[in-house]
Amino acid sequence: MVTFLPFPGYRPVLKSGESIEGRISPPYDVIGKEYLKVLQDQENNVTNLTLKPDTDKRYKGSREKLERMLSDGSLKQDPDSFYLYEQVFNDHGVKKTRRGLVGILKTESYEKGNVIPHEETFSKVKEDRLNLLRDMETHLESIFGIFEGLSPELNKKISNSAKLIYRYMDDSGVDHRFHIISDTDIQKQITSELKNQKMLIADGHHRYETALNYSMENFSNERKGYVLATLVSAKDEGLVIWPTHRLVNSTYVSVEDAKRLISGAMRIKEVSEDDMEAELKDWMMGLMFKDGTRFLAKYDEEDLELCSIDTYVVQEAILRSIYGYDEGRSIVNYEAEFRNVKKMMQEGKFDLAIVLNEPSLERIWYLSMNGIRMPKKTTFFFPKIWSGFVFYKMR
Numbered sequence: 001m002v003t004f005l006p007f008p009g010y011r012p013v014l015k016s017g018e019s020i021e022g023r024i025s026p027p028y029d030v031i032g033k034e035y036l037k038v039l040q041d042q043e044n045n046v047t048n049l050t051l052k053p054d055t056d057k058r059y060k061g062s063r064e065k066l067e068r069m070l071s072d073g074s075l076k077q078d079p080d081s082f083y084l085y086e087q088v089f090n091d092h093g094v095k096k097t098r099r100g101l102v103g104i105l106k107t108e109s110y111e112k113g114n115v116i117p118h119e120e121t122f123s124k125v126k127e128d129r130l131n132l133l134r135d136m137e138t139h140l141e142s143i144f145g146i147f148e149g150l151s152p153e154l155n156k157k158i159s160n161s162a163k164l165i166y167r168y169m170d171d172s173g174v175d176h177r178f179h180i181i182s183d184t185d186i187q188k189q190i191t192s193e194l195k196n197q198k199m200l201i202a203d204g205h206h207r208y209e210t211a212l213n214y215s216m217e218n219f220s221n222e223r224k225g226y227v228l229a230t231l232v233s234a235k236d237e238g239l240v241i242w243p244t245h246r247l248v249n250s251t252y253v254s255v256e257d258a259k260r261l262i263s264g265a266m267r268i269k270e271v272s273e274d275d276m277e278a279e280l281k282d283w284m285m286g287l288m289f290k291d292g293t294r295f296l297a298k299y300d301e302e303d304l305e306l307c308s309i310d311t312y313v314v315q316e317a318i319l320r321s322i323y324g325y326d327e328g329r330s331i332v333n334y335e336a337e338f339r340n341v342k343k344m345m346q347e348g349k350f351d352l353a354i355v356l357n358e359p360s361l362e363r364i365w366y367l368s369m370n371g372i373r374m375p376k377k378t379t380f381f382f383p384k385i386w387s388g389f390v391f392y393k394m395r
Helices: 033-040 060-071 123-136 152-161 184-194 205-217 255-265 273-282 310-320 338-346 361-369
Strands: 010-012 075-077 082-091 094-106 143-147 163-169 175-181 199-203 226-233 240-243 245-248 267-271 285-289 294-298 332-335 352-356 379-382
Touching: 060 123, 082 184, 094 143, 123 205, 143 205, 152 184, 175 184, 199 205, 199 361, 199 379, 205 226, 245 310, 245 338, 255 285, 255 294, 255 310, 267 273, 273 285, 273 294, 285 310, 285 338, 310 352, 332 338, 338 352
Parallel strands: 143 226
Antiparallel strands: 010 075, 082 094, 082 175, 094 226, 143 199, 163 175, 240 379, 245 332, 245 352, 267 294, 285 294, 285 352
16 A cells, blocks of 8 residues: 655745746756756755755754745745646657656555565665755655556546646756646545555665655654655656666776676677667677777576576676675766767776666566565666755654
């Protein structure tokens, strides 16, 4: 049973000369240093709350900023509401729209089988996010979940009743449209139709697990048992998943040694760059080396379900077995845009790029429902859910 409820959200009040652009941002974990500076130069931007800890790694200064925004009218509180978050974007030349419902989701352990993870997480990240929740007592960013879907009748009612409150076109061409759903009958129907469904965490595993830990610390406070969530139907035509390619640098393993060791662990075929792209879908992965050589690779040992997952094979057969990778050694970078991978390899920035195929939602759903968690950064759901449109204050 999934419990998904409307809530009295706090959202930006735009004063004269101010736009929503100055308040919102991509998720905290995908913002580069230069862009972060641009965002944080704007006093009321959400990143000044999520990514500016005090020197002791706590967020007391951020809480003071939030309290100031509440007292000076920079934020207003809605009555209990759901929100409709639409993102219109271009996916490899095709215009698509993804629709997500924003509300609060009751946290519960994965063992109950209602909220399903699909990736592993980094423990260090969760520690920082837990400090943020302890100090702020507010969910400032949303997790992204996938559920089975609503009835056509309810979807039509949502479309007819939702009122547009913010709109913004970002630099990558994504048109963000944020609506409020105030109709209490529709709210009840949304909660009712979701209660017998399961939810797959698409993005925000760290935030969900942190919220769960926080709720267990505050088990006597029901408001602290919920997390801000944006839920998208698995049937949504705008649900797009990109692969996350791996970029590797190492002072311990030469390019020639890497080729030799990979060829001993996997079946490989040397190809041109064009052929690698054209034939990639028939292989598990493509390998782009710093010396300009290109290969297609396939792992033939598939006795275990995990061995059919490309990112698992990359992690175990290449990154760990050959490069000695672990969380403590930062030899791996991640990139979802293939054109960026090609550019960086042309510039000689990495020893090896491991190029992967697009993940299948059906495959992810099947493995996740059978208790199999994929390696970190197996998927890149595009576009990202932006932060700052609405907050869930738990106090």
